[in-house]
Amino acid sequence: MKRLLFYTLIIAIMVLSVILSIAYLTPPKVIPQYSDDKLRELALFKGLKSTPNTYEKLLELVDDASNPMSASKIVLGEKLFFDVNLSKNRQTSCSTCHSFDRDLKNRGAMSKMINSPKEQTNNCVACHLRDQSGVDRFTFSQGDNQEPHPNLLNTQSILNTAFSKHFTWSGEVSSLRQQSENSFLAYHKMNITADELVLRVGKSEKYRAMFSTAFQDDITFENINKAIEVYVKTLVTRGAYDRFLDGDNSAISSDAKRGLANFIGFGCKGCHSDISLGGQSIQRFPLRDFAQVYDLKPNFELFPEFKRFDGEFPFENSGGFLGKNKEHLFRVPILRNVTKTSPYFHNGAVPKIREAVNVMAKHQLGRHLTLEQIDEIVAFLRTLEGDIIEYEIRENR
Structure with missing residues (x-):
């Protein structure tokens, strides 16, 4: 019996050695300089592609004949976006989950947390309200009356x-x-009916005047959403x-340039493409089934991780x-300002950007990146941080 256990152990060690050798002997892809x-x-x-730096260029890319952009619609849409009275319990606006501080006046719905007692502001939102992130920085979204998303999904920018x-x-x-x-209609978001929404907006004399200018039409559910769009x-x-x-050439560092080369060379740009670096397609995740079970080539420890995953993610x-x-x-997430939108993935399960890069490399690309390569890619991702452009909007259709 002891001899059998001994031989079993020897065979197990040999098999493990072969598996580890395969992982470590796989030649790394060399990205050119x-x-x-x-x-x-x-x-x-x-x-x-870079983002358009003038309103005219923006119009060329995103204007829609079924809902032409105009200065009056934009002003109306902004007011609606920040209006908490448009949710059932008058506690939630679009900016509650999609928080940012465009004009540094704390207009977002989360600004109430800044003015709360100190013990209530010890969280990410209190420090990151001014981040141009367009998210709430919570693990999963909460709508009207703190109603959580039924699938505990993380807010996207x-x-x-x-x-x-x-x-x-x-x-x-x-x-x-x-x-x-x-x-507006989802119970875990604004939780209001179309009729009630129109009724509330219609009670405001200012809104009635703004809709008359923007649409030359009555206040309707469709027009409310057209203005926000x-x-x-x-x-x-x-x-x-x-x-x-x-x-x-001096806009980004040498590390970020190597990170951009890695981003292209390893294939990240295959899904994270165009101006937004995401949002263009729907892709399978995780893509690499073989990487789902065992991680045999570690990046962050001296010894292999024998961590069993749940078979899903x-x-x-x-x-x-x-x-x-x-x-x-x-949906492939947009990477612009991604370093300001933690935590990551659909349920906010990954808190750090370096870990998120490592997960994507292994489970989408099937690659074990070095610590240096991960740091370079993160340096590149930081160059995607940017402020909301204050376009000069002259025309009013």
Whole structure:
């Protein structure tokens, strides 16, 4: 019996050694070093684009004949976006979950936390209200009367969604207008009926005047959401990454440039593409089944992790959400300002950006990145941070 156990142990060690050898002997992909001009040329060739720096250029990209953008609609949409009276319990606005501080006057609904007693502000929101993130920084969203999302889903940023083709984590919503409509009606969001919403807005003399100017029409549920859609299209950010793509070689660091080269070379840009670096497609996650079970080549420890995952995701899937049609199909998140939108993934299970990069490399690309490569990619992601552009809006249709 002892001899059998001994031989079993020897065989187990040999099998494990072979598996580990395969992981470590796999040659790493070497990403070329590029000059600044060649890197920019490569990024543009691969479909990466800077955000429009003028309102006229923005119109060319996002204006819609079924709901033309105008100054009066944008002003109206902004007022509606921040109005907590448009939820059932008059506690929630669009900015409650999609918080930002565009004019540094704390207009977002979360600003009440800044003015609360000190012991109530010891959380991420209190420090990050001024972040141009467009999220609430909570693990999962909470709507009217603190009603949680039924699947405990993390809030996605509303910034730069003007360039998105898909919305919500399942990607099944195809327009900002539809998403606005759904948010008003959902019990775990604004929780108000279309009729009640129109009635409340119509009681305001100021709103009646603004709708008359913006639409030359009555206040309707459709027009409310059209105004919000137009306003959200102006919530576009611009930062160092955009300046680099537009020709400024000094805009980003050498580490960030290597990170951009890694981002392109390893294949991240295959899903995170176009102006928004995301929101363009629905993809399976996790894609690499072989990486789901055992992680044999560690990045953060001296010894291999023999961590058994749950068979669904490389993290605990609190909320039980499985994507579109329960087939692990998810809208590809927008990466702009991603370093300001933690925690990550659909249920906010991953708190740190470096960990999120590591998860994506392993389970989407099937690659074990070095610590240096991860740091370089994070340095690049930080160049995607940007402030909301204050466009000069002259015309009024």
